[in-house]
Amino acid sequence: MDFSPSPRTAAFVAAAREFVAREVVPLERSFFGRDWASLEPELRALRDKARATGLFAPHMPRELGGAGLSLTELAAVGEELGQSPLGHYAFNCQAPDAGNMELLLLHATDQQREKWLLPLVRGEIRSCFSMTEPERPGSNPTWLDTRAVRDGGDWVIDGHKWFTSSAEGAAFAIVMAVTRPDAPPHLRASQIIVPVGTPGFSLVRNIPVMGHVGSGWASHAEVRYEKCRVPAANLIGPEGMGFALAQERLGPGRIQHCMRWIGICERSFDLMCRYAVAREVAPGKPLGTRQMVQGWIAESRAEIDAARLMVLHAAWVMEKDGAHEARDHISAIKFFVANVLQRVVDRAVQAHGGLGVTDDTPLAFFYRAERSARIYDGADEVHKASLARRILRRYGLEGA
DSSP: OOOSOOHHHHHHHHHHHHHIIIIIGGGHHHHHHSOHHHHHHHHHHHHHHHHTTTOSSTTSOGGGTSOOOOHHHHHHHHHHHTTSTTHHHHTTOOTTHHHHHHHHHHHOOHHHIIIIIHHHHTTSOOEEEEOOOTTSOTTOTTOOOOEEEEETTEEEEEEEEEEEETOTTOSEEEEEEESOTTSOGGGSEEEEEEETTSTTEEEEEEOOBTTBOEETTEEEEEEEEEEEEEEGGGEESSTTOHHHHHHHHHHHHHHHHHHHHHHHHHHHHHHHHHHHHHOEEETTEEGGGSHHHHHHHHHHHHHHHHHHHHHHHHHHHHHHHOHHHHHHHHHHHHHHHHHHHHHHHHHHHHHHGGGGGSTTSSHHHHHHHHGGGGTTTSOHHHHHHHHHHHHHHHTTOTTO
């Protein structure tokens, strides 16, 4: 295995790094202090500049207007974009839109592509993904209360969702709903496109997360579907394949999340080291002379480098052998990198003292926004149990 970047990848990474430093980081203070609607004109201008780099929608094929990056190239670029909370948004590869684009690319009808996918790739609209329910455990995605019932040429949807991220301002939601309640658990749910202006679609609220409600793309909504009627043609893929489609998007999505987290770690590490050199705890005694701080720096460097190699290896296996062969690696990186992220950001906050919990640096935002990394897309405990069971089966443990 050779993880040295090709000249093409190195050029992509350099372009992303330079753009984030020059154009994206200066907008962070506004992002922390203003609502999304007031910031959108500046974000549109930012996206126009990002298009000129040739890296806009990097995960999408060139023929659709994307940059056509491979998974390993996308991982390398994603680390650079992850160094700012707005990096992925600037290049139109942010969650949940990136996953929805990948889903529609593989499974949308020609009509769905024209109406929803292409405007999404161009950055003209946003979307959201409506799966998690407050009454049911997110760790068991086969157990859903939301129902979609066929009525002539329509689906009629009733259900209660939350953490439908980025619903405010989105053009459409992709909803996971049970359409075949008597089928085996993994074949009960389907995915259906619901335009947010459809009667019966109600955005109840943006859920406060760590005391911050958020707005626009940077929000997590509670949503109700009450006799919400959409055309039958809005079904994505075959009926009953919603779980399989959700799993299909999770492998690449987890790699992208992990590399974004590594970008956050690198930004936090850089801030910690700069502060350790510049901040004096006594005259002539920088913070970095303290052995405990040196320990934080050494541990963080080792953990970040280990996490990066694990993720690049997982991306390489997925590209070479497919998602099924990469599943152990995907489970491992999901919980390992999420925990590295939490530790590195926490050390950086601690090193900054009182400054670390203010919005004068991005550290407080990283701390509160990314604690959920250990929960969404599969809680740590679920990934650890799944990985351990697969390993133990190879050793002959029955019932694992």
